[in-house]
Amino acid sequence: GYVSEAAMFARGQLRPPAPVWVDGATWNNAALTASPVGYRPSQQTILLAPVYSPGLPLIMAGFQLAAGPGAVFYVVPVLGVIAIWATWLLGKELGGVWTGAIAATLMTTSPAFLMMLVQPVSDVPGTAFWTLSLVAACRGQGMAVAGAATAAILVRPNIVPLAAVPLLLLLLAHGGFRVRTAFAFAATVLPAPAAIAFLNWYF
DSSP: OOHHHHHHHHHHHHHHHHOOGGGTTTTTTHHTOOOOEEEESSSTTTTTTOOOHHHHHHHHHHHHHHOGGGGGGHHHHHHHHHHHHHHHHHHHHHHHHHHHHHHHHHHHHHHHHHHHSSSSHHHHHHHHHHHHHHHHHHHTTTHHHHHHHHHHHHHOOOGGGGHHHHHHHHHHHHOOOOOOHHHHHHHHTTTHHHHHHHHHHHH
């Protein structure tokens, strides 16, 4: 689903057509039965709409345009390396170098992480972006926090409430609640769910 959506974005074809036999099918919901994993019929049943969030497919589409169709399968491993590195940075911020080293080692040897590291799905990318957001928040780097959180929301919008955690850490790093910091964070992050809502409406 993610890979085919990436190819769709790379081609600029945002709603692929349903198979030609759908129009002549004699059973109910023929377009639904013709929809592959990750797609549903749009209101125009001759078109299919992707249901996976666009963040990861857009990154994959960039890789595909840069290095060919096979490059989409490098996205998750690359982001997995970033997730391990970000885990080390976060541990170092919270407890020192050894804490970071132990955290990164545990991440690297986690069976669940290793299993998802070779799947073209959004679990590892979401982890990478949220961890980067936490690292930047601990360092008080406002725009980096918002940028990483925005990427994380585009990858996994169903956990958008998590954005409150890096925002809280960022405010604590700045010595308490600041309207300007909170507003800048919200102004950067909120376009992500708005963009997803618009795409869902379009699809």
